[in-house]
Amino acid sequence: MPETTVSPVTSIVRRVLYAVFALFAAVMLVYLDRGGYRDNNGDGVSLLDSIYYATVSLSTTGYGDITPVSETARLVNVLVITPLRVLFLIVLVGTTLAVLTERSRQAFKIQRWRSKVRDHVVVIGYGTKGRSAISTLLSDGRKPEQIVVVDTDQNMLDSASALGLVTVHGSGTRSDVLRxxxxxxxxxxxxxxxxxxxxxxxxxxxxxxxPSAQIVASVREAENVHLLRQSGASSVVVSSETAGRLLGMATKTPTVVDMVEDLLTPEAGLAIAEREVEQSEVGGSPRHLTDIVLGVVRDGTLYRVDHPEADAVEAGDKLLYVKKVTPASDR
Structure with a gap:
């Protein structure tokens, strides 16, 4: 069900007004039946005395200097004043404590998460590109609680929270939000x-x-790639040009586009993956391995399988290869 969000200050003010209303009702009841009450000084019960009695009664102070003496006044105290006293305490004290406790609990949870989380992935922007990136991370085995989404759209963050992702509301351009x-x-x-x-x-x-994180950024225009590189991006993906190339290829060789899409979709079919070189593979050619090897990563540099540097596999290399992915429904 939709839930209306109310700020803690608004919640407290609203309940204080409820408490004032309960106090006003008690004052009127006492004042209208003031003949049934007795003041120790013997001068009768005035409006001020009614306010005083209602205040000390609802707050459970009860000095005893003004007391109900008639049967009607005592009956009203039992049936009306006492429920108002309970309502007053619940509304004013109980709600205030609940709001403060909730805020403290949330602050404690955030502080505990920040002190423990390590090696997580932060996705800034939960649009089409951000959601696709998260889908790939989840299919690769990344746990939802290890993914943090930063966005300014609360509706987007609610969708991310429904998947079990950690969300932060704010602009990714602000350092305090990123912290x-x-x-x-x-x-x-x-x-x-x-x-x-x-x-x-x-x-x-x-x-x-x-300074050491792997930062992957997406841009729409290729002319901005060098700006992202200079800003510290480890990898840059030009979204508009990549989509344009696939569109152009699809006009003549749509099956090639289907294969590329299959390789880029990690949920099923074929996918491009990376693995460490096994000891038994050292010294051999990547072309003769059982896996379909596309490239060799050595000291952070990628060599295509037809490059002279990739003729023989060395210890410490990583292989980019094509693997078959079994759909989750068939596992």
């Missing part, structure tokens, strides 16, 4: 902003907070 998201301790950062200028600023801020 809350745990960027200083993240192992990877995905910049999926819809604007290239924002992507540059986000990348620059993230790199300043975490």
């Amino acid at each position: 809350v998201a745990g960027v200083p301790n993240a192992t990877a950062i995905v910049v999926a902003s819809n604007r290239d200028d924002a992507a540059v600023l986000i990348t620059l801020t993230a790199r300043e907070l975490n």
